[in-house]
Amino acid sequence: MIKVFNIRRLIKKLIRIIILLIIIFFFTKIISKINIFGNKKTNAVTEIIDDSIDLLKIGRENNSTDIKEWGKVIIDSEFEILNSTNSENKSKKEESDEENKEVLTDELIKTDENENKEIEQAKEDIITEIIPSGINPKYNREYEGVQINNSTEYELTDDLLNLSDLSVNKEKILIYHTHTCESYTPTEEFFYEETGSYRTNDLNYSVARVGDELEKQLNQYGHQVIHDKTYHDYPSYNGSYSRSLKTVESILAENKDIDIVIDLHRDAIGDSSYAPKVKIGDEYASQLMFVIGTDKANPEHTTWNQNLKFAIKTQATANEKYPGLFKPIILRNSTYNQNAAKAACIIEVGATGNTLEESLNSMKYLAKILR
Numbered sequence: 001m002i003k004v005f006n007i008r009r010l011i012k013k014l015i016r017i018i019i020l021l022i023i024i025f026f027f028t029k030i031i032s033k034i035n036i037f038g039n040k041k042t043n044a045v046t047e048i049i050d051d052s053i054d055l056l057k058i059g060r061e062n063n064s065t066d067i068k069e070w071g072k073v074i075i076d077s078e079f080e081i082l083n084s085t086n087s088e089n090k091s092k093k094e095e096s097d098e099e100n101k102e103v104l105t106d107e108l109i110k111t112d113e114n115e116n117k118e119i120e121q122a123k124e125d126i127i128t129e130i131i132p133s134g135i136n137p138k139y140n141r142e143y144e145g146v147q148i149n150n151s152t153e154y155e156l157t158d159d160l161l162n163l164s165d166l167s168v169n170k171e172k173i174l175i176y177h178t179h180t181c182e183s184y185t186p187t188e189e190f191f192y193e194e195t196g197s198y199r200t201n202d203l204n205y206s207v208a209r210v211g212d213e214l215e216k217q218l219n220q221y222g223h224q225v226i227h228d229k230t231y232h233d234y235p236s237y238n239g240s241y242s243r244s245l246k247t248v249e250s251i252l253a254e255n256k257d258i259d260i261v262i263d264l265h266r267d268a269i270g271d272s273s274y275a276p277k278v279k280i281g282d283e284y285a286s287q288l289m290f291v292i293g294t295d296k297a298n299p300e301h302t303t304w305n306q307n308l309k310f311a312i313k314t315q316a317t318a319n320e321k322y323p324g325l326f327k328p329i330i331l332r333n334s335t336y337n338q339n340a341a342k343a344a345c346i347i348e349v350g351a352t353g354n355t356l357e358e359s360l361n362s363m364k365y366l367a368k369i370l371r
Contacts, residue, residue, distance in 0.1 A: 119216050123281065124321055126280060126281040131284070133275060133276040133277070135274060138328065139328035143161045143312060145319055146328075147328035149330045149331065152294050152333050156331075166306065168260060169258070169259045169260075170223065173225050174255070174260070174261045174262065174341075175215060175264055176229075176230070176244060176251075176261075177228075177264055178232050178240050178336075179232070180206060180230065180234065181233050182206060183198050184354050184356045185275070190357065192204075207265060209356065210359045214264065214363040220367070223371070228251060230243075245340070248340050249340060252341065260341070261340055262344075262346075263337065264349060265291075265346055266350055266352070266359070267348045274351045274352065276354070277350070283361050284358050285359075285361040286349050286350025286351075286361070286362045287324070287350065288327070288349055289327040289348045291330045291336065292307050292336075293333070293335045296334075300339060301335050303339075304335075306343065307344050308329070308331065311329050314369060314370065317369050318365075350362070
């Protein structure tokens with residue numbers, strides 16, 4: 001009797017050890033699968049441990065020796081937990097996918113609305129009023145009603161300024177920015193982080209954003225526009241014009257039919273007190289200004305007067321439609337890369353005291369004039 005009792009005890013111990021090993025094996029498998037599915041481990045692990053303890057209690061009570069049957073019970077129990085977890089995961093994933101689908105649909109609707117939103121064109125025959133800026137514009141020459149501030153030694157004769165030989169292809173236009181980071185006085189709608197005094201490398205808030213608006217407006221009138229937003233003044237301001245010239249020459253090499261090349265700037269006066277603007281109808285718009293270079297710094301720039309004629313003709317049209325939108329043209333000795341094309345120019349849009357809203361408004365009137 002003693003010998004038989006010892007064998008039974010040994011069998012019971014072996015059975016318990018085997019069951020424990022099976023539990024540990026499947027416990028490890030479940031944990032790894034739960035981790036893959038990305039669930040919280042705590043609740044699932046607690047459930048598995050509790051269920052395993054319950055199974056051991058049941059085993060002691062029943063005193064079962066059928067190892068296969070026990071293995072099946074344990075496996076079925078663990079898979080039930082796993083299936084329950086997977087089902088919960090699937091339900092959560094379906095809910096998440098549905099939410100993401102709704103968000104994506106909303107975003108697509110908004111994008112579609114923005115793309116299909118009609119861009120407001122400039123109206124004509126509306127009253128234009130110059131808002132005093134505290135600085136009176138200077139000029140020493142007037143031609144065809146256009147004021148010119150000539151800071152060179154050239155005498156601007158009627159023959160030199162005669163517009164009869166001016167021929168410009170308006171079909172394609174290049175817009176770029178030598179000083180890409182120039183920006184405006186921040187507002188609630190257009191607030192930005194400065195990377196310098198009235199400067200930001202965020203293209204959504206710099207003069208490059210103004211270029212985007214001009215591009216959209218010109219496209220409405222059938223122009224083909226290339227708008228280059230390469231940083232030429234960041235991280236280094238020095239050498240901006242050398243870098244921008246390389247950009248322009250590269251673009252023109254592939255687009256030889258471009259005559260109009262606009263280097264879009266903002267006036268460099270560095271405080272918020274100067275904000276030249278006009279009121280056109282019910283809205284305020286930043287004043288614009290042509291800056292034209294000559295051949296004093298570059299003797300090879302022999303056609304500089306063609307650039308000046310283009311500026312004069314454009315501003316004469318502006319004076320008819322929106323008088324006061326342009327300040328007097330500035331003529332200087334520097335070249336400003338304007339030897340690259342026969343209708344190359346700098347157009348300064350507002351100053352540091354102006355807002356981005358005002359400068360964006362100006363672009364629909366500029367586009368109306370250039371069409």
